[in-house]
Every structure is written in structure tokens, then in C-alpha cells.
Amino acid sequence: MVERVDIAIIGTGPAGISAALTAKNRGKSFLLFGSRQLSEKIGKAHEIRNYPGTGFVSGTELAEAFQRHLAEAEIEITETRIGAVYAMGDYFALQAGEDMIEARTVILATGVVQAKPLPGEEALLGRGVSYCATCDAPLYRGKDVLVIGYSPREEPEAAFLASACRTVIYFPMYTGETNLPENVTVVREKVTGLSQDGNLRKAATESGEYAADGVFILREAVAPGQLVPGLETEGAHVAVNRKMETSLPGVYACGDITGTPYQYAKAAGEGNVAAISAAVYLDQKKA
Numbered sequence: 001m002v003e004r005v006d007i008a009i010i011g012t013g014p015a016g017i018s019a020a021l022t023a024k025n026r027g028k029s030f031l032l033f034g035s036r037q038l039s040e041k042i043g044k045a046h047e048i049r050n051y052p053g054t055g056f057v058s059g060t061e062l063a064e065a066f067q068r069h070l071a072e073a074e075i076e077i078t079e080t081r082i083g084a085v086y087a088m089g090d091y092f093a094l095q096a097g098e099d100m101i102e103a104r105t106v107i108l109a110t111g112v113v114q115a116k117p118l119p120g121e122e123a124l125l126g127r128g129v130s131y132c133a134t135c136d137a138p139l140y141r142g143k144d145v146l147v148i149g150y151s152p153r154e155e156p157e158a159a160f161l162a163s164a165c166r167t168v169i170y171f172p173m174y175t176g177e178t179n180l181p182e183n184v185t186v187v188r189e190k191v192t193g194l195s196q197d198g199n200l201r202k203a204a205t206e207s208g209e210y211a212a213d214g215v216f217i218l219r220e221a222v223a224p225g226q227l228v229p230g231l232e233t234e235g236a237h238v239a240v241n242r243k244m245e246t247s248l249p250g251v252y253a254c255g256d257i258t259g260t261p262y263q264y265a266k267a268a269g270e271g272n273v274a275a276i277s278a279a280v281y282l283d284q285k286k287a
Contacts, residue, residue: 006029006282009031013038151174159184170185171205238257
């Protein structure tokens with residue numbers, strides 16, 4: 001039987017970390033999904049001057065402080081990409097690789113998707129286009145796939161696909177060297193759109209077209225409306241009230257995903273509120 005936790009927290013930036021610490025203090029069972037390296041945005045910050053109690057610190061120093069706090073609280077990070085969240089009545093099912101995880105409530109702290117969807121991307125989602133390699137790789141065993149990666153963090157998923165698929169063509173949408181197996185073909189051409197041609201999916205670039213059985217688009221964050229079907233959004237952001245409640249009962253959002261200002265202090269405060277609201281919701285349902 002699948003163990004059902006009280007809260008699933010998706011994201012390891014300031015909002016997700018704050019939510020996890022608050023959930024721990026409130027005695028709720030939870031899973032924190034994200035990267036042990038935390039948010040890429042934090043690590044790239046040159047200097048942060050308005051996060052209370054830290055003074056003027058670099059992003060690396062703030063990330064190290066977050067990691068120490070999580071360790072002191074004995075909070076572990078589950079490095080599994082969540083491909084989708086489905087409302088199942090009195091609980092939520094989270095697609096985590098090949099597994100399904102159940103949670104009574106969900107807190108979205110995934111950050112904001114900066115890149116706009118590629119032309120044709122949304123129309124082909126679930127019809128040959130996927131956001132999760134570990135989730136859908138079995139569907140393409142022995143087949144040909146295209147992988148569009150938006151940061152070096154996505155390279156392990158491309159390598160995983162190479163162990164199952166016949167061919168893998170990787171399009172890095174970033175500069176710098178790649179670290180991929182020899183059986184992954186790296187094409188340094190910017191993908192400009194996706195289309196369907198019979199049973200094949202095509203990626204158009206500035207230089208031509210590439211066809212394969214499936215396309216994987218790997219970004220640090222997935223657009224919230226695609227991650228959680230039925231969720232009310234406002235552009236790239238999730239619509240919330242002051243309790244961080246979304247349009248779906250039991251789903252909360254915090255941090256950059258709720259809109260500007262994109263500030264670490266604001267994100268941490270919203271993470272605290274989201275976890276408190278989730279805890280109150282759980283207690284009320286139990287009563």
C-alpha cells in the first residue's frame with residue numbers, strides 16, 4: 001500500500017525550504033521534492049542584501065545556510081522530478097518517475113517558468129511531448145527521441161534516456177560544455193518549434209528539422225497549469241489569496257510562482273504561510 005503523507009512540497013528554493021521547516025514544526029508528515037543543490041537562481045545571485053539576519057551574503061553563502069538549517073531540522077530532499085499532480089478527491093497523486101506518490105495536500109514552490117512554451121509544445125503535450133524522462137522513458141524503449149535541455153542539470157535525464165532509447169539527440173539551450181554519454185548526439189542548434197508528422201514528432205531549428213518518436217523538454221520548472229491540471233493561473237503565475245490557497249482545495253502555492261516581486265524574503269514568508277494554511281486545512285478535515 002502506498003504511504004500517504006500530509007504534505008508534498010515541490011521546490012527547494014526559499015519558499016519550499018520555509019514551507020518544509022514550518023511543516024516540520026507543525027508535526028506534519030511531508031516530502032520535500034527538489035535538488036540537494038537547492039535553487040539554481042540562489043546559486044547565481046551575486047549578493048543578497050535584504051534577507052533578514054544574514055547581512056550582505058552571496059547566493060552561495062545563503063544556499064549553504066539553507067542546507068545547514070535543513071540538516072539541523074533533519075529534513076531530507078527527495079531528488080525526484082514531479083511530472084504531474086492529479087486531484088483524486090480526498091488526496092493528490094504525484095507522478096514521480098515511474099512511481100505515484102500520494103499526499104493529502106500539495107504546496108507548489110517551483111519558481112516561475114521564464115521561457116515561453118515553444119510553438120506547438122502545448123498542443124503536443126501528452127501526445128509525444130513529455131517533461132519527465134524518468135516518467136516516460138519506458139514508453140520509448142528502443143525508439144528515437146529528441147531532448148531539449150535548458151540547463152546542465154537536465155543532462156542526467158538525457159543520459160538516462162540514452163540507456164533505454166535507440167537514439168537520443170540532445171539540444172542544449174544554453175552555452176558551455178556538455179557531459180553526456182557518447183551515444184547521445186549533441187546538436188547546438190536552437191529549437192524554434194515542434195510539430196507532428198504522422199507518427200513522428202519534429203523539432204524545427206534555425207538550420208533544419210529533426211524527427212523522432214518522441215520529444216522531451218527538460219526545464220527546471222514546469223508551467224503550473226501543465227503541472228496541475230485544472231489549476232487557475234494568471235499568465236505564468238498561480239492565482240492565490242493571502243492564505244496561499246489556490247483554486248483547488250488542498251493545493252497551495254508560494255514564492256516566485258505566485259508573482260512579483262521575485263524576492264527571497266517574500267518567498268520565504270509565503271512558504272511559511274502556505275505550510276500553516278495546509279496544516280490548518282488538515283486539522284480541520286481530521287476534526
